Amino acid sequence: xxxxxxxxxxxxxxxxxxxxxxxxxxxxLLKKIDEKLTPESYEAYRxxxxxxxxxxxxxxxxxTVKKGRDKVAMLYLSPASEKGRATLRLGENMWLYIPNVxxxxxxxxxxxxxxxxxxxxxxxxxxxxxxxxxxxxEQNDTEYVLELKAKSKSVAYDKLxxxxxxxxxxxxxIECYSASGMLxxxxxxxxxxxxxxxxxxxxxxxxxxxxxxGYRSIMIFAKMELRKFPDEVFTLNYLPKxxxxx
Amino acid sequence: xxxxxxxxxxxxxxxxxxxxDYSIDFEIPEEDEEKEKGLEWSGYLDSRYFVxxxxxxxxxxxxxxxxxxxxxxxxxxxxxxxxLDADYxxxxxxxxxxxxxxxxxxxxxxxxxxxxYGNVNLSLSSFIQAGKRRYNWGKGYAFNPVGYVNSxxxxxxxxxxxxxxxxxxxxxxxxLDSRVLKxxxxxxxxxxxxxxLNKRYAEIKDTDLAAKLYLLLLDIDFDIMSYYSxxxxxxxxxxxxxxxxxxxxxHGELSHFRDESKNAIVESELATTKENGYSYLMGLRYLNxxxxxxxxxxxxxxxxxxxxxxxxxxxxxxSGVENSNPEKVLNYSRTYFRGANLMRDYFYLKIxxxxxxxxxxxTPSMFTIYNLNDNSLLLAVSLSYKPFTNFEVMLWPTFIxxxxxxxxxxRQFDQRYELRMKVYY
Numbered sequence: 118x119x120x121x122x123x124x125x126x127x128x129x130x131x132x133x134x135x136x137x138x139x140x141x142x143x144x145x146l147l148k149k150i151d152e153k154l155t156p157e158s159y160e161a162y163r164x165x166x167x168x169x170x171x172x173x174x175x176x177x178x179x180x181t182v183k184k185g186r187d188k189v190a191m192l193y194l195s196p197a198s199e200k201g202r203a204t205l206r207l208g209e210n211m212w213l214y215i216p217n218v219x220x221x222x223x224x225x226x227x228x229x230x231x232x233x234x235x236x237x238x239x240x241x242x243x244x245x246x247x248x249x250x251x252x253x254x255e256q257n258d259t260e261y262v263l264e265l266k267a268k269s270k271s272v273a274y275d276k277l278x279x280x281x282x283x284x285x286x287x288x289x290x291i292e293c294y295s296a297s298g299m300l301x302x303x304x305x306x307x308x309x310x311x312x313x314x315x316x317x318x319x320x321x322x323x324x325x326x327x328x329x330x331g332y333r334s335i336m337i338f339a340k341m342e343l344r345k346f347p348d349e350v351f352t353l354n355y356l357p358k359x360x361x362x363x
Numbered sequence: 364x365x366x367x368x369x370x371x372x373x374x375x376x377x378x379x380x381x382x383x384d385y386s387i388d389f390e391i392p393e394e395d396e397e398k399e400k401g402l403e404w405s406g407y408l409d410s411r412y413f414v415x416x417x418x419x420x421x422x423x424x425x426x427x428x429x430x431x432x433x434x435x436x437x438x439x440x441x442x443x444x445x446x447l448d449a450d451y452x453x454x455x456x457x458x459x460x461x462x463x464x465x466x467x468x469x470x471x472x473x474x475x476x477x478x479x480y481g482n483v484n485l486s487l488s489s490f491i492q493a494g495k496r497r498y499n500w501g502k503g504y505a506f507n508p509v510g511y512v513n514s515x516x517x518x519x520x521x522x523x524x525x526x527x528x529x530x531x532x533x534x535x536x537x538x539l540d541s542r543v544l545k546x547x548x549x550x551x552x553x554x555x556x557x558x559x560l561n562k563r564y565a566e567i568k569d570t571d572l573a574a575k576l577y578l579l580l581l582d583i584d585f586d587i588m589s590y591y592s593x594x595x596x597x598x599x600x601x602x603x604x605x606x607x608x609x610x611x612x613x614h615g616e617l618s619h620f621r622d623e624s625k626n627a628i629v630e631s632e633l634a635t636t637k638e639n640g641y642s643y644l645m646g647l648r649y650l651n652x653x654x655x656x657x658x659x660x661x662x663x664x665x666x667x668x669x670x671x672x673x674x675x676x677x678x679x680x681x682s683g684v685e686n687s688n689p690e691k692v693l694n695y696s697r698t699y700f701r702g703a704n705l706m707r708d709y710f711y712l713k714i715x716x717x718x719x720x721x722x723x724x725x726t727p728s729m730f731t732i733y734n735l736n737d738n739s740l741l742l743a744v745s746l747s748y749k750p751f752t753n754f755e756v757m758l759w760p761t762f763i764x765x766x767x768x769x770x771x772x773x774r775q776f777d778q779r780y781e782l783r784m785k786v787y788y
Contacts, residue, residue, distance in 0.1 A: 164389040169723050175752065178391060194392045196752045198787040200405060207545060210582055210606065217524045219499035223584065227610045228650050232717060271609045331721075337389060348538030349488035353577065353584075354548045355536065361454050361484065 143251040146261065146286075150279070151186070151244040153286045154318055158184045160362070161341040162194075165240070167233030170331030177231050179240075180363055182344070187243040188351040192359040203356040204230060206241040209248075209271045214356040221353045226273035234302055234324045234334040238273035245279070248272045259283055274301060285309075287318060302326040312341040402451050407787040409444040416778035420767070422680035424775040426696065429689040442467055446524060456483045461497075461524065478527040488536040497527035498552070500575060500588055501644075502604040502614035505711040505732070506662040506704065508642035509600040509616045511590035512552055512573050518703055518711060518732055519743065519761070530554045546579040558594065569594050582606075596623040610650040617643045620665065626699035627672045628679040633695055640665035646711075653716070660711040667707035670736050676700055677768045706770050708735035724749045732771075739765025739772045753787040 160182045167175045178194045193202040201216040204224070212221035213230055224230065226238035245251075249265035249272070256262070265277040275296040280289045291304040303326070306319035322336040349355060350362065415438040418424055428434065443466040451458045461478035480494025497514055501507030505518040514525035532552045539545060556569035571592040578585045583605040590598045600618035607613055622637045646660035668676065683692030713730035726747045733740040743761040750756075759781040765772025 162391045170721065171723060173723070178389065196787070197405060198407070198753045198755070198785075207579070208582070210579070210584075215522070218522050219497050220501075222502075222504075223604045223606060223612045223614070223648070225606055225608075225610050225612060225648075225650055228656070229654070271606055273609055339389065339391065347487050348540075349536040352536045352538060352546045352548060353579075354490075354534055354550070355487075358484070358490070361452060361457075 143253045143263065144246065146253065147246045147249070147251040147263065147265070148244075150263075150281050150286050150288060151246050154288055155183060155242075155244065156314075156316055156341075156343050158343065158345050159316070159341055160344045162339045164337045164339070165231055165233070165235065166335040166337070167231065167235075168333040168335070175232065180359070182346055182350060182359070182362060184346050184348070184351060186247040188348070189241045189243060190351055190356065190359055191241060201360075202230075203359045204237070204241055205351060205353065205356055206237075206243060207351060208243070209269065211237055211241060212353060212356070214353075216357070221356055226271065234326050234329055234332055235336065236273060239304070239324070240336075245277070249277060251279075254278070256283065260289070261286075285317075289319075300327055302328075310338075312338075314343045316341055316343070402449065404447070404449055405788065406446040406448045407785050409446070410784045411440075411442045411444065412782045413440040413442070414438070414780040415440070415776045417775060418763075418777040421773050421775055422677055422684055423696070423773050425684040426680050426689045426693055427775060429684065429687075440467075454484065457481065459496075461527075463524065463526075475526060477524060480527070488538075490534045491532070492534075493531040495527045495529050496532070497525060498530075500586070500602075501616050502584070502586075502602045503616055503644045503646055503660055503662070504648075504658050504713070505660055506644055506664075506709070507616065508618040508644055508662070508664070509586070509588055509598075509602050511588060511598055511600075511618075512554070515702070518709075519741065528554060544578060544580050546577070548575075548577040550575045550577070556594065571595060596620050598623075612648040613646070614648075615643070615645045617641065618665075623666050625666050625668075627668060628675045628695075631679060631682060633699060635699075638666055642666065654718075656713075656715045658711070658713040662704070662709045662711065664704055664707050664709070667736075668705055669707060673706055673737065673770060674768050676705075677773050680773075706734055706736045709733065710735055734765070734770050737765065737769040737772075739763075739769035741771050755783075755785040757781075757783040757785070759783060 160180070163179045163181055165177045165179065177196070177199065180192045180194055181189065183189045187206070187208045189206040191204045193199040203214040205212045205221065209226070211224045211226060213224045214221045224237055227236055229236045231240065245265060249267055251263045251265050254262045254264050260283050261281045263279045263281070265279060267275050274293040276294040278292040278294070280291070281287060282289060287309060288306045290306065293301045293304070295301055302324050305323045307321040307323060308319060309317060310320040311317045320338045324334050326332070417434070417436050417438060419436060445464040447462045447464070449460040458481045459478060463475040463477050464473065466472040476495060478496055480492050480496040482490060482492040484490055498512040499510070500513055501510045505521050507513055507516060510516065512528055512530070514527060516525070517523060530552050532550060535549045537547045539547065552573040554571040554573065556565040556571070558569060559565045571590065571594070573588070573590045575586055575588040583603055585601065585603050587601045588599070598618055598620045600616065602614070602616040604612060604614035619641055621639050625636050625638045627634050642663060642665040644660055644662045646658065649657045680692050680696065683689045710733040711730070713728060715726065715728035717726045718724070719727065728745045729743070731740055731742045741761065741763050743759065746758045748756050761779040761781070763771045763774050763777050767773070
C-alpha cells in the first residue's frame with residue numbers, strides 16, 4: 118500500500134531536485150556566458166561615446182584592468198579635462214579618484230561618471246554571475262533567454278533579461294528593469310571580434326533608454342589582452358598609480 | 364609632440380562607418396616618444412572675473428579698508444590662474460610637479476609650487492614618496508576633521524587644488540582573500556618641523572609623525588589615523604564611508620585632539636588656551652532617478668568659537684576701527700582668526716542637477732553653508748556649461764547673509780558674482 122505521507126515527501130524531494138538542477142544549469146550557463154564576455158584577468162582600451170539629441174557627441178577613452186569576477190579598475194586617458202581620473206570597483210563597492218581632489222570618493226552604481234545612458238555599473242561591469250541569480254526563461258535552436266534577479270538591493274538593476282546565442286554563448290541583448298518592472302535601458306552587443314588569445318566577443322555595446330529619448334551611448338572595445346595582476350592593483354591607494362601599468 | 368598609436372580594427376582599413384554613423388576606429392594615447400621619456404604636461408587655465416557688493420557696515424570691512432571712506436559698494440576683480448603640471452613616470456619611479464601661477468596685473472602676480480615630489484614603486488604594493496605633496500585624509504566633502512595632513516580646504520570650493528606638505532611617506536598595501544576584510548593599507552608620513560633656525564635648520568626632535576591605517580571591512584571604508592607632534596597638537600581619529608543602497612552613501616569622521624590652541628578675545632586682548640576635545644562630521648550623498656545628487660553634511664568643530672566668543676572678536680574688530688588703531692586688530696585677525704570655519708556647528712548642503720529639462724552640457728548646482736550657532740549662512744548657485752570638450756564656462760553668484768556680528772554677516776562682501784572660464788590642455 119502506498120503511504121500518502123511518504124509519497125508527498127518523495128514528490129517534494131523530486132521537485133526540489135529538479136528545480137535545483139535547473140538552477141544549477143542556469144548558473145553554469147551564466148558563468149559560461151560571463152567567461153565568453155570577459156576573460157578572467159585582462160587589460161583593455163575602451164572608447165565611450167555619448168550622443169545627445171542634437172547630434173553632438175562626447176567621447177572618453179579609458180584604460181581598463183579586470184581581475185576575477187568582481188575587480189575592475191579604470192583610468193581616463195582623454196579628454197584632457199578628465200585625464201587622470203580613475204575608478205575602482207570591488208564587488209558592490211565603487212570609488213572615483215579625481216586628481217584635483219586627491220582622494221577616492223565613494224560613488225554609487227546608479228550614478229554615471231561620464232553622463233549619458235551608461236551608469237557606473239555598466240561602465241565598470243563585473244561578471245553577471247557575481248551580481249545576479251539566473252533562471253532560463255526560454256531556449257530554442259538559436260538562442261537562450263535568461264532572467265537574472267539581483268542578489269542584493271545595492272545592485273544597479275533589480276532584474277535583467279538576457280539574450281545569448283546558443284552556439285557561441287555570446288550575449289546579443291540585455292534589457293534592464295527596475296524593481297517596479299519598468300524598463301530602464303536596453304544594451305545591444307554588436308560586432309563580434311577576435312581580440313587574440315582566444316578572446317572572441319562583441320566589440321561594441323550600444324545602449325538606449327525609454328527614459329532618455331534621443332540619447333544614445335556606445336562603448337567600443339579595442340586591444341583586449343589577457344594579463345595577470347596582483348590583487349593590490351585593485352585598491353584605493355593604487356588608483357593614482359594605475360597609469361604605471363600601461 | 365604626441366604620437367598616437369592607431370588601433371585598427373576589422374573595418375578600419377577602409378574607414379567604414381557603421382550604419383549607426385559612428386566609427387569603431389579610435390586612437391589610443393599610447394607608448395610614444397614622450398611616454399618613453401615618461402614626461403607628460405597637463406593642466407588648465409582659469410580666467411575669473413568677479414563683481415563684489417561690499418558690506419561697508421561690517422567691522423571686518425572697515426578694518427581692512429580703514430580710512431578709505433569714499434569707495435563705492437560695487438567692486439570688480441580680474442584674475443588669471445594657470446595650473447601647469449608635469450609628470451615623469453616610469454613603472455618604477457617618477458617625479459611630479461604641480462605649479463600654480465596667479466596674475467592680477469603686471470605689478471601683481473605670483474607663482475607657487477603646489478607639489479614637487481619623487482616616488483619609487485618598490486613593488487606593486489609598496490611605495491615611497493618624498494617632497495612636497497598634497498594629502499587628502501577624511502571622507503567629508505566640505506570639511507575634514509581628521510584631515511591632519513591636509514592642505515587648507517575651502518568649503519566654498521572643496522575641489523580646488525591646494526599647496527601640499529613637505530614630507531616623506533611610505534605606503535604598503537595588502538589585499539586579503541576574505542569576505543570580511545578585503546584590503547589593509549598602511550601610510551606613514553614624516554613631516555619636518557615648521558620652526559626653522561636661520562631659515563634652514565630644525566631640531567630633529569621636533570619632527571612630526573602621522574600614520575593612517577585603512578581597512579576595507581565588511582564593505583565599509585574604515586580609516587584610523589593619528590598625528591604625533593611635540594610642537595603641534597596631537598590628534599587621533601577615524602573615518603568611515605559605505606554605500607547603504609545603490610544610490611545612497613553615508614560617511615563620517617571623528618577626531619580627538621589634545622592641547623589644541625584656541626584663540627579668543629578676552630578684555631580686548633588675545634587669550635590662547637590649550638583645549639582637549641572632539642570634532643566630528645556626519646554626511647551622506649544621495650542620487651535620485653532624475654540624476655539629482657544631494658550632498659549633506661553636519662560638522663562640529665570642537666575647537667571653534669561659541670556665539671559669545673565670536674561676538675567678542677567682532678567687538679574687538681569694531682574697537683580697532685573706533686580707536687583708529689586697525690593694525691593690531693588686523694594682525695590678530697590674519698594670524699589667529701583666519702579660516703572659513705571659526706565657529707562650532709555647520710550644516711552643508713549641495714544639490715546638483717546635470718542637464719535639467721534636457722539643456723545639454725548645462726549643470727546647475729546650489730550649495731549652502733549654514734552656521735547653526737548664529738544662524739548666518741552662505742548661499743551659492745553654480746551654473747556650469749561645457750559646450751566643447753576641454754572647455755567650461757561658469758557663472759557663480761554667492762549671497763552671504765546674517766545679522767551684524769554673525770560669522771557670515773560680518774564678512775566684507777555680502778554678494779559676489781563670478782564669471783569663470785576654464786580651458787584644459
